[in-house]
Amino acid sequence: MTGWLPHPADTLFGPDAHAEESYGVLTVDVPAVSWTSALGTARSVLGCTFFDWLSAVDEPGTGFLVSAHLVALAPVRRLLLRTTVPHEAPVLESAVEVFAGAAWHERETHEMFGPHPDAVPALAALAPLVRSVAVITGRPAEKAVLLGGFADEPSLGHLTVLGHYGAQRWDAATGELHTPETPPGLAAARAELPAVLADAGDPPGTWTEDKGQAFAVHTRRAEDPEGAFAALRGPLAALTERHGLHLEPGRLVLEIRPPGVDKGVALIEYVQETDARAVLYAGDDLGDLAAYDAVDRLRGEGVPGLLVCSGDEVPELASRADLVVPGPGQVAALLAAIAETIRRAH
Structure with a gap:
């Protein structure tokens, strides 16, 4: 067995899975076909209920190496789950069914490598x-x-x-x-945003994306994404009303932009x-x-x-x-x- 795994990697995650531990991080590599089932095992069997991040790197001659960093909170244990998809077929089943917060990470990772090849x-x-x-x-x-x-x-x-x-x-x-030109109300609302978030409890894991002609508050990384979304929706709606702007709810994101x-x-x-x-x-x-x-x-x-x-x-x-x-x-x-x-x- 490797690190804090209770059983061998291939027993927990299926054939062809293998694990190693380095610098306090346990890494498990699985085949692409086992990706979502491995995520489910990490969550339900190993207690890795906190989804930290997902990203990918392009490995020349090999494919796209996709990694998800997961954390068990009691006690704190970190797991880096990885898989590789070939360049000629860069498709991987979504992790959203296991971790709802993965949606934004998947979209941002996808954008790093451009649109769908077709x-x-x-x-x-x-x-x-x-x-x-x-x-x-x-x-x-x-x-x-x-x-x-x-x-x-x-x-x-x-x-x-x-x-x-x-x-x-x-x-x-x-x-x-x-x-x-950027509407003056948008600049004023952007300047007021930190105080609004602080007054709303500043839910851990939320972050702000500045889009120039708009800005958005994301809750996908929050410990409770849906709870953070609900807690911030009212205060942000009041902020937009004060400055004559429009609040657009999305999938665990609240975007503020000019009206019309x-x-x-x-x-x-x-x-x-x-x-x-x-x-x-x-x-x-x-x-x-x-x-x-x-x-x-x-x-x-x-x-x-x-x-x-x-x-x-x-x-x-x-x-x-x-x-x-x-x-x-x-x-x-x-x-x-x-x-x-x-x-x-x-």
Whole structure:
């Protein structure tokens, strides 16, 4: 047995698992197919109920090494659980079913290595065949362009990225980025935020993300993510009201941004600008509900629309979608299939 493990690693985590201990940290490596079951074992058998972080590194010639740092609290014991996925098939089952707080870590880790490998090829295949393709995101437009590699793909000449829920705009045709001035109320609210968090008890593990045209308070790393979210929602709502801003709840995140800015407004304005005759919108978070409302409105005005939900982690979104697919890879496959169908029809 290794370190504080009560049994050999392959007994606890299955065949091909192996463990080592160094500098007080117990590390267990498992095959990718055993990832979520190993996380479950760490939590239920070893008592590692605190999810600290998840990340990955690119190991040349090997694959992506994914690591999750877990902690047992009584007594305090640390476990680094690792697995490797190959470069040619960089897919791993989500840890969210075991640790709800893993969602943000998985998304941020994914973004370090860019979009799903099939996403840009699918968009590049579709873009020349339709009036326009737009990416509407809550992130800064320049970050979305960089992470997506959109500026380096010549077939995406019709692509527009609407960042900060439409407040920012980047057009592939010109490469120009348009950013509005930051509203004074946002700067005042940002300055007041530390005191608001302190008055609300400053739940351990929460952290703030500054997006320039908005800022967000995340509770995914908190000891009690849902409890911290509930405790902060009221005080942050009062903060936004004092400064004439808007509070947008997400999955264990509360975002503060200027009023009148959301994905629905951005979508309606873009459809009107491009005179689109049909719309397909795909989303995966609570912030996409406004765009779903916009598609419903467009349908009522005679513009056909299709609502696609990537994953089923947000029931408010999945229940309204016309089509629910397992994840980004399947969204890319759908777009590629649409492109092929259009190409054959012409």
